[in-house]
Amino acid sequence: MKKWIPIASGLLAGFVAATISFADFSNSTNNQVASSTTKSDAEKVYVPFGEKDDYYLFASGGHSGQMFIYGVPSMRHIRTVPVFSPDSATGYGFDEHSKKLLGDYTWGDLHHPAFSETNGDYDGKYMFATDVGNSRAAAMDLETFTVKDIINVPNTSGPHCAAFVTQNTEYMFLPTRFAVPIGSEYKSLDDYSDQYRGVMSAVTFDQNKDKLNIAYQVALPPWSYDLSDAGKKSSADWAVMTTYNTEEATTNLEINASQADRDFIVLFNWKELVKMVADGQYDEVTGQKMIFPEKHKGGIYLVPVAKSPHGVDVTPDGKHFIASGKLAPSMTVFSFEKAFEAIEKQDFAGERNGIPIINYDSIMEREVNPENALGPLHTQFDDKGMAYTTMFISSEIVKWDPKTGETLDRVPVQYSPGHSVAAEGDTVAPDGKWLIALNKIAKDSYLSVGPSHPESMQLIDISGKMKVIQSSPVNPEPHYAQIIKADKIKTIEVYPKDENNKLATYKQDQARIERNGNEVHVYGIAMRSKFIFDAKAKRPDVIEVNQGDKVFIHLTNTDFDEDITHGFAINSYNLNIEVQPGQTNTIEFTADKAGTFPLYCTNFCSALHQEMTGYFLVKPNK
Amino acid sequence: MKAKKLSLVSSLVITLAAVLVVLSLFFPWWQMIFFAPQYPEGLNIIVYPNKLEGEIDIVNGLNHYIGMENFSEENFPELAYLSYLVIGLAALTLLTAILRKKAVLYGLIGLFIIGGGLGVWDLTRALRKFGTNLSPTAPIKIDPFVPPLLGHNTVANFVTESVLGYGAYFLIAAFILLLIPLWKDRTR
Ligand SMILES: [Cu+2]
Numbered sequence: 001m002k003k004w005i006p007i008a009s010g011l012l013a014g015f016v017a018a019t020i021s022f023a024d025f026s027n028s029t030n031n032q033v034a035s036s037t038t039k040s041d042a043e044k045v046y047v048p049f050g051e052k053d054d055y056y057l058f059a060s061g062g063h064s065g066q067m068f069i070y071g072v073p074s075m076r077h078i079r080t081v082p083v084f085s086p087d088s089a090t091g092y093g094f095d096e097h098s099k100k101l102l103g104d105y106t107w108g109d110l111h112h113p114a115f116s117e118t119n120g121d122y123d124g125k126y127m128f129a130t131d132v133g134n135s136r137a138a139a140m141d142l143e144t145f146t147v148k149d150i151i152n153v154p155n156t157s158g159p160h161c162a163a164f165v166t167q168n169t170e171y172m173f174l175p176t177r178f179a180v181p182i183g184s185e186y187k188s189l190d191d192y193s194d195q196y197r198g199v200m201s202a203v204t205f206d207q208n209k210d211k212l213n214i215a216y217q218v219a220l221p222p223w224s225y226d227l228s229d230a231g232k233k234s235s236a237d238w239a240v241m242t243t244y245n246t247e248e249a250t251t252n253l254e255i256n257a258s259q260a261d262r263d264f265i266v267l268f269n270w271k272e273l274v275k276m277v278a279d280g281q282y283d284e285v286t287g288q289k290m291i292f293p294e295k296h297k298g299g300i301y302l303v304p305v306a307k308s309p310h311g312v313d314v315t316p317d318g319k320h321f322i323a324s325g326k327l328a329p330s331m332t333v334f335s336f337e338k339a340f341e342a343i344e345k346q347d348f349a350g351e352r353n354g355i356p357i358i359n360y361d362s363i364m365e366r367e368v369n370p371e372n373a374l375g376p377l378h379t380q381f382d383d384k385g386m387a388y389t390t391m392f393i394s395s396e397i398v399k400w401d402p403k404t405g406e407t408l409d410r411v412p413v414q415y416s417p418g419h420s421v422a423a424e425g426d427t428v429a430p431d432g433k434w435l436i437a438l439n440k441i442a443k444d445s446y447l448s449v450g451p452s453h454p455e456s457m458q459l460i461d462i463s464g465k466m467k468v469i470q471s472s473p474v475n476p477e478p479h480y481a482q483i484i485k486a487d488k489i490k491t492i493e494v495y496p497k498d499e500n501n502k503l504a505t506y507k508q509d510q511a512r513i514e515r516n517g518n519e520v521h522v523y524g525i526a527m528r529s530k531f532i533f534d535a536k537a538k539r540p541d542v543i544e545v546n547q548g549d550k551v552f553i554h555l556t557n558t559d560f561d562e563d564i565t566h567g568f569a570i571n572s573y574n575l576n577i578e579v580q581p582g583q584t585n586t587i588e589f590t591a592d593k594a595g596t597f598p599l600y601c602t603n604f605c606s607a608l609h610q611e612m613t614g615y616f617l618v619k620p621n622k
Numbered sequence: 623m624k625a626k627k628l629s630l631v632s633s634l635v636i637t638l639a640a641v642l643v644v645l646s647l648f649f650p651w652w653q654m655i656f657f658a659p660q661y662p663e664g665l666n667i668i669v670y671p672n673k674l675e676g677e678i679d680i681v682n683g684l685n686h687y688i689g690m691e692n693f694s695e696e697n698f699p700e701l702a703y704l705s706y707l708v709i710g711l712a713a714l715t716l717l718t719a720i721l722r723k724k725a726v727l728y729g730l731i732g733l734f735i736i737g738g739g740l741g742v743w744d745l746t747r748a749l750r751k752f753g754t755n756l757s758p759t760a761p762i763k764i765d766p767f768v769p770p771l772l773g774h775n776t777v778a779n780f781v782t783e784s785v786l787g788y789g790a791y792f793l794i795a796a797f798i799l800l801l802i803p804l805w806k807d808r809t810r
Binding site: 527528 | 680761
């Protein structure tokens with residue numbers, strides 16, 4: 001008799017019994033699909049505690065100089081990251097690194113944020129932004145959500161028409177909103193057309209050194225450059241940007257820059273410009289390699305467009321670019337392919353300022369004019385290539401088909417949307433899930449806080465018929481935003497130990513104060529819940545200097561633990577920095593005030609945070 | 623009467639025990655996990671025969687509030703030589719497998735029992751030392767305590783869980799393997 005038969009059959013019987021008792025034969029996948037289509041608006045935006053949002057929203061903070069980080073779809077504000085303005089909460093603009101980055105500027109006007117891209121898709125590594133207020137550009141590292149570099153852009157005033165990156169982040173282009181003379185020298189406005197220029201800068205970012213650099217500049221005509229986009233796929237070597245004030249008006253632009261029926265889209269081949277620079281086809285001015293289009297021919301073309309356009313956006317397939325009329329109530333769809341053909345055949349209608357003008361009719365595919373839709377500003381896309389254009393004047397979002405021009409859907413928003421942003425809506429592969437209208441006017445949408453109202457961001461579900469399902473107040477003032485899939489961003493929780501960093505102090509017994517003439521260097525430690533500046537001193541948490549000494553405090557947070565950030569402030573010395581877990585940060589100042597000044601940890605860190613204090617003693621001269 | 627040699631199968635089983643003993647060197651033997659409201663993911667002290675791993679620095683940083691001494695490899699001199707003892711034990715086990723003598727096996731089992739006992743005693747001693755030898759100047763005063771060798775314990779806002787690691791299970795398995803020949807080659 002075979003002994004294994006009863007054993008095997010026993011096991012089999014057991015499995016069958018277990019399967020019948022415990023297995024769930026109902027089709028759970030189908031159940032989920034069914035329930036998600038019947039979710040209420042509240043359920044769609046509700047992200048229960050313990051779960052996280054699907055997307056990050058990076059909204060430019062306008063003249064706050066900051067970047068606002070939100071979660072989508074909850075629309076919860078997660079973080080404000082200072083970029084162009086000091087921020088005492090994070091010590092930004094106080095510690096040595098960020099103080100150097102900001103220079104003497106105390107504010108900025110952060111406009112258009114742009115993610116770094118790989119193959120035309122967001123790669124989640126960096127975020128770039130420009131400062132219209134003081135002509136700067138910044139790069140933010142998305143491992144730490146901190147700014148790594150800021151560059152001043154010479155010959156330019158207000159890079160509003162930026163930032164936009166090429167599809168592998170080779171270049172970020174910064175065209176200017178205001179034309180100025182080269183070097184921003186004094187020149188009479190009577191000589192505007194001859195002496196002023198609308199300079200565009202090609203900026204590179206070295207990801208190994210975290211360094212921005214200007215590769216070359218282009219002295220475009222003295223017009224205002226408004227918005228821009230880089231080509232994708234077959235148009236990857238190209239970029240487009242809108243202009244207004246081709247009238248070259250120098251006063252009362254409201255009237256004088258709105259006279260011509262046509263302004264232009266500047267279409268340029270950045271690869272060709274790079275080659276021209278490599279071939280020496282440029283002039284060296286103010287230390288920059290400057291291409292003067294009337295002299296260094298090639299690579300730049302003008303496309304006539306309905307007057308004073310705002311946005312120009314490249315479709316996800318890279319085949320078309322769409323200009324939004326602003327003052328003309330229409331969107332114009334142009335074909336890249338036809339533009340390349342026209343350039344090849346020199347199908348030009350004359351030139352302006354030495355730049356060839358492409359024949360409008362040769363490359364225009366269609367003018368789209370949804371009924372009563374006024375003030376088209378900016379277009380985003382969904383996963384099916386459908387376009388969503390904000391209508392500033394008629395306060396709505398219009399969905400339309402770029403291939404047919406047919407209006408598909410429209411939804412009112414409250415009120416006056418400037419830009420809108422769809423989930424990865426300007427990449428080669430938009431997600432087609434959410435669209436957020438960035439509204440300039442909130443009026444009575446929220447509890448009143450007096451005459452000045454917040455701006456508003458409205459979340460629109462675009463998976464079916466468009467519907468506004470959530471509305472969030474936001475600080476002034478988001479101009480444009482980018483939405484990225486949350487799993488693309490890989491943050492660090494703790495700064496790794498860097499044994500090569502001479503300013504870092506990781507071992508408590510190595511905390512020390514070194515004097516060199518009238519320079520005092522403190523190599524200190526912040527940890528739960530004390531400061532150690534001088535391990536061997538009677539009072540390790542005291543720094544004593546002479547009046548007039550130059551003081552450098554190099555502070556290392558040795559709590560290599562998630563979310564244990566310490567702060568460091570000295571009473572009445574107007575300074576405060578933060579040291580994130582594992583980070584070493586330096587603050588430098590002159591001890592010009594004699595006296596006794598308590599110092600303390602400003603960032604709540606533990607139950608004994610209140611005790612995390614010490615003294616900064618400044619001995620008076622004589 | 624001349625003692626019969628252990629069977630070949632028993633010899634193989636003892637060899638397997640030697641392999642398990644060696645294997646245990648590469649795995650943690652014991653682990654204590656600290657949970658607190660703000661540490662739902664748990665902080666670990668993982669004890670290998672030759673090193674400590676886990677979030678030791680963070681645990682130390684928190685323990686200073688109750689005045690507990692720092693866990694560190696310097697505080698456990700055993701870690702410096704324990705792995706040599708284990709290798710020695712494995713060698714003796716292998717020797718037993720080769721000699722195939724019951725008396726030697728009895729001796730080896732005895733060694734295992736003594737070694738295991740010493741290990742448990744040593745760990746208990748360490749836990750008692752850390753839990754009862756609290757600094758009198760600590761900011762937070764708590765009653766001295768002895769964390770259990772295995773199982774849960776609550777100290778202030780922390781719940782600790784002590785568990786055996788794979789290494790310990792390998793050692794236990796090796797011990798059980800050593801017992802098998804006693805039964806298998808029992809005198810009938
Ligand atoms: Cu602190």
